[in-house]
Amino acid sequence: xxxxxxxxxxxxxxxxxxxxxxxxxxxxxxxxxxxxxxxxxxxxxxxxxxxxxxxxxxxxxxxxxxxxxxxxxxxxxxxxxxxxxxxxxxxxxxxxxx
Amino acid sequence: xxxxxxxxxxxxxxxxxxxxxxxxxxxxxxxxxxxxxxxxxxxxxxxxxxxxxxxxxxxxxxxxxxxxxxxxxxxxxxxxxxxxxxxxxxxxxxxxxxxxxxxxxxxxxxxxxxxxxxxxxxxxxxxxxxxxxxxxxxxxxxxxxxxxxxxxxxxxxxxxxxxxxxxxxxxxxxxxxx
Numbered sequence: 490x491x492x493x494x495x496x497x498x499x500x501x502x503x504x505x506x507x508x509x510x511x512x513x514x515x516x517x518x519x520x521x522x523x524x525x526x527x528x529x530x531x532x533x534x535x536x537x538x539x540x541x542x543x544x545x546x547x548x549x550x551x552x553x554x555x556x557x558x559x560x561x562x563x564x565x566x567x568x569x570x571x572x573x574x575x576x577x578x579x580x581x582x583x584x585x586x587x
Numbered sequence: 588x589x590x591x592x593x594x595x596x597x598x599x600x601x602x603x604x605x606x607x608x609x610x611x612x613x614x615x616x617x618x619x620x621x622x623x624x625x626x627x628x629x630x631x632x633x634x635x636x637x638x639x640x641x642x643x644x645x646x647x648x649x650x651x652x653x654x655x656x657x658x659x660x661x662x663x664x665x666x667x668x669x670x671x672x673x674x675x676x677x678x679x680x681x682x683x684x685x686x687x688x689x690x691x692x693x694x695x696x697x698x699x700x701x702x703x704x705x706x707x708x709x710x711x712x713x714x715x716x717x718x719x720x721x722x723x724x725x726x727x728x729x730x731x732x733x734x735x736x737x738x739x740x741x742x743x744x745x746x747x748x749x750x751x752x753x754x755x756x757x758x759x760x761x762x763x764x765x
Contacts, residue, residue, distance in 0.1 A: 498758045502751070504700035505723060509692035513605040514619055518597055521623045525590055525630065 588633035597626055600643065603725070604650050606692075610720045611654035613688035613705055621657055625650045640734055647727075647735045651717060707757040715750035718743055 559565075604625050609618040628649050636645055693701040708716060717736055721727045722743075733740045 494759065494762050497762055498755050501700045501704050501758050502754065504697035504704055505690075505693065507694060508690065508701075508724060510602050510606050511609055511615075511691045513601055513622060517601065517605075517619055517622065518594065520619075521597065521626055522590070522594075524623060524627060525593070528627070528630070 588630055590630075593626060593630045596629065596642070600646055601626075603643070604646060607647065607650050607720065607725055608654055609690070610705075610708070610724045611651070611716075612657055613709060615691075617657065621650075621653050624653050628653070644731070644734045647721070651735070655713070703758070703761060704754070707754045707761075710757060711750055711753055715746050715753060718746035719750040719754075722747055 601622065605618055605622045608621045608625070609615065612618050612621060625646065629646060636642070687702040688705045689698055689702055690705065708719060711719060714736070718732060721732045721735060722729070727735070729740045729743050732738075732743045736743065738746075
């Protein structure tokens with residue numbers, strides 16, 4: 490059998506049954522917005538090491554591109570052509586070697 | 588996150604956050620102040636939200652942490668007030684004694700009893716208080732509470748059981764006084 494004390498405890502424990510949500514103040518968002526305006530604007534600073542890493546990558550890529558451009562230049566005579574030309578200089582009878 | 592996005596989140600979650608905070612701090616003005624702090628924190632640290640948990644879980648965590656910080660700060664102030672009062676010969680009473688809290692969402696016929704219950708909730712150990720508020724006042728499922736508290740479901744059940752036992756124990760003491 491439940492005594493008075495336990496009955497009272499049960500009642501207190503059940504007093505929050507069917508609790509409705511409390512409404513926040515209607516001007517709460519306006520207050521919050523006001524605080525938002527006072528927030529400092531965060532500018533993300535890029536670290537120096539990152540800047541150097543990007544610069545080095547660009548220079549490296551440019552270097553590779555220039556190297557291959559020079560290597561595959563169609564106007565540049567290849568080694569065989571140079572040798573052949575030199576050989577012709579010696580074998581051409583019209584050219585007198587002193 | 589832009590202010591517009593924050594407004595959208597605010598419109599969706601403000602009641603939930605406010606009510607959770609209100610259950611902890613048991614004062615409407617403080618609850619409004621902390622609710623603002625919660626949304627500002629969401630705005631500031633939105634980049635840190637990785638989506639490992641749901642947005643509501645993340646917001647509950649922020650709200651609870653803000654409340655605990657506030658309660659700690661208030662308790663420190665109370666202790667200081669109590670010590671300074673020891674030197675005050677004029678008053679014999681505790682100035683900062685906790686006032687009864689009447690939750691605006693409680694049925695009128697239950698107001699007095701609910702105020703007693705809120706007083707008891709205030710005295711619960713931290714984890715038990717978290718489990719009780721999230722379950723009984725916020726209506727979260729055990730799975731949701733375990734996610735917010737980063738605990739297992741059985742431990743949430745155990746915390747809730749102990750919270751109810753503790754509350755009844757406290758109520759037993761107050762019944763004698765009536």
